[in-house]
Amino acid sequence: MRIEFQTEGGIAHFPGLSQPVVIDSEALTAEAASELTRLVEAARFFERPTVVGAPRAGAADYRQYTITVEEGGRQHSIRLADPVEEPTLQQLLHFLQTQVRALRREKGS
């Protein structure tokens, strides 16, 4: 499974934080890869519409997330905005954010 994850917006635009990050399950530990598969399935990712929720009128500084999953010849993208209220999508998002932080630390070390 290959995931492209991008975060945009927020109270400021940081060029370094808004670049898409690729998370390849083959580069993860077996445990993390298994957890990722479980989270994608639990979120019913491939059944979701492309845009999940929309910011309320007048909202500002919210972050937006784009997640693209490629798996077994299929590909699907969804776009989310803060606050993400659906628990399974929250869990998937947290997993991806944790991986991005780990990648960043790895790169910085």
Add this chain to the structure above:
Amino acid sequence: MCQHTSHRQPIFCILPPHIIDALVQRGTPRQRARALRTLAVDNTIRALRSTPRTIVPRGRRRPSMTAAEGQKQRTIYNAHNTETLPGDVVRTEGSPPSGDQAVDEAYDGLGATYDFYSLAYNRNSIDDEGMSMLATVHFNQDYNNAFWNGEQMVFGDGDGELFNRFTISLDVIGHELTHGVTEDEAQLIYFFQPGALNESVSDVFGSLVKQRVLNQTADQADWLIGAGLFAAGVNGVALRSMKAPGTAYDDPVLGKDPQPAHMNDYVRGFADNGGVHINSGIPNHAFYLAAMQIGGFAWEKAGRIWYQTLIDAQLRPSANFQRFASLTLANAEKLFGAGSPEHQAVSQAWNEVGIAVT
């Protein structure tokens, strides 16, 4: 969305939604990125049209039965590191400090912002009718952001690696609350130039809230937005600099501050809702230049001109930089007279950032 010229994306304007969906799912990475942005913009525009506004637009207000003249009403909630809003009430108006730093900073910051609008511009809270000010702290885990959700402010704790807690900067609290004021007044659309104006107005008044608390004149102020937000080790001083846009940070992880200070460097693109936090550097710098030229406390004259512009019925939700600049000049003339030092300072400030107004 194709009727909104400022949002025009020629390819996608002529494509029906199912084709855009197909591009999202089966297009090249570039096509997918553009199609996703189109869908997101489209969705937001529809939300703007269909979501009932919490704040009644100007001109259609009714006298509030609950609004108490000149009394602030603050409620601070704790989300306990979840994404559930608003969370549990942890401090209400008049109650003593909670001992939780984020809770108390939010409470004090909302109080300072309320006092600023009340004393500087005789405005009674977000909607000028005594609207309650609500803020949630400890939102989500390691959350590196603060936002206005259309009804309330939301503050993350930061991850401790890049960012500290988002209540640490008073100007950030003033910035978020001002998004509510803008929503009540001009309702500047959160894309492209109107969105950058929306952001700039929040930076202007956020900075002025801080300047007033510190009792600083224009030349004493740091003109930074979000000073203190970066964690130790980040190479930067703040999120933005109104004095010198583009110089607030230059860090291996965050990248370099992308804000322009002049129209020659205006950034075109779809990232960040069409650069709302990027191109806001231009009107931010114009305000800084006007305030410095006028001198004294910036909220008294330059701030007054910008505030009168924000509440000016001629400022439409789709206003661009040029229109906003012209209205600031008209308001400077109304307040201080044609040819007055203030009028000249505003004209000169906009000209210096590449926006010609006379």
